[in-house]
Amino acid sequence: MRSTKARRDILDLFHNEDVPLSADYVYELLNGEYDRSTIYRNLKNFENNGKLRSIVFSDKITYFYKGSEHFHFIYCVKCKKFERFDLCYSESISKYITENLGYKVLGHTLYFEGICKNCQEEMKK
Amino acid sequence: MRSTKARRDILDLFHNEDVPLSADYVYELLNGEYDRSTIYRNLKNFENNGKLRSIVFSDKITYFYKGSEHFHFIYCVKCKKFERFDLCYSESISKYITENLGYKVLGHTLYFEGICKNCQEEMKK
């Protein structure tokens, strides 16, 4: 895979980013400097070589995040923002699935949806 | 909400079904007797009144399942079938999110992906 300006710019966005980004949001963060197809293609490339991971929420949009760590998200259905949390019981569930159902587990997806603190305050007004 | 043949036929499919069904599969199971828009509209109706729940997998297709119970799924990426499992630690995670992040939790999605026993055998051949 060659190093191009588009790829460097896209990947840079994720370095200090803790929450998942959609292709469209990446496009906007880069001020439309690259075509959407370029963004989509490269996000997928990064996912294939492990630099990014992706998750699909109930809105059916793919969100990407750094592939180096393992964590999960809670999504506020009002303000549409994510927050990260690290608690995860996947290992014990994986064990259960492997031992009792015989699967070879490849991965899992876990996310919560709710209303964040700020939005709860907003709604009281 | 009125009782129509379409609604009765659609809902009947879920009574003895343990795994999630897509709108398209519902359409096929009913031999194309109803228009896809009818299927889509009614699945969404059922979800709104609690008769069904839905989950979106990484394929971005909405799958519906009986709303009466709470359970999760493991999906075989080879044979594309689901299997249900009931183990879930969502309550302790919910508690964590509520107490530490201040969210009001509305729901969660948890699924695993892997390769089922049969497909593992197949792959050995």
Place this chain on the structure above:
DNA sequence: TTGCTTTTGCAAATGGTTTGCAAATATTAT
């Protein structure tokens, strides 16, 4: 059955994502 409301089928629209292709850019050998 009448009259009113909801539901259905059809066709067209939607929207995120993908793809074909020619032009532009990165890499490699000269």
Place this chain on the structure above:
DNA sequence: ATAATATTTGCAAACCATTTGCAAAAGCAA
């Protein structure tokens, strides 16, 4: 550096699950 080769980009069109507008059909109460 330069030319030769392979990859990547931008553009426009295609995809595909899902949604929507609208007129005809079906459910339901009186």
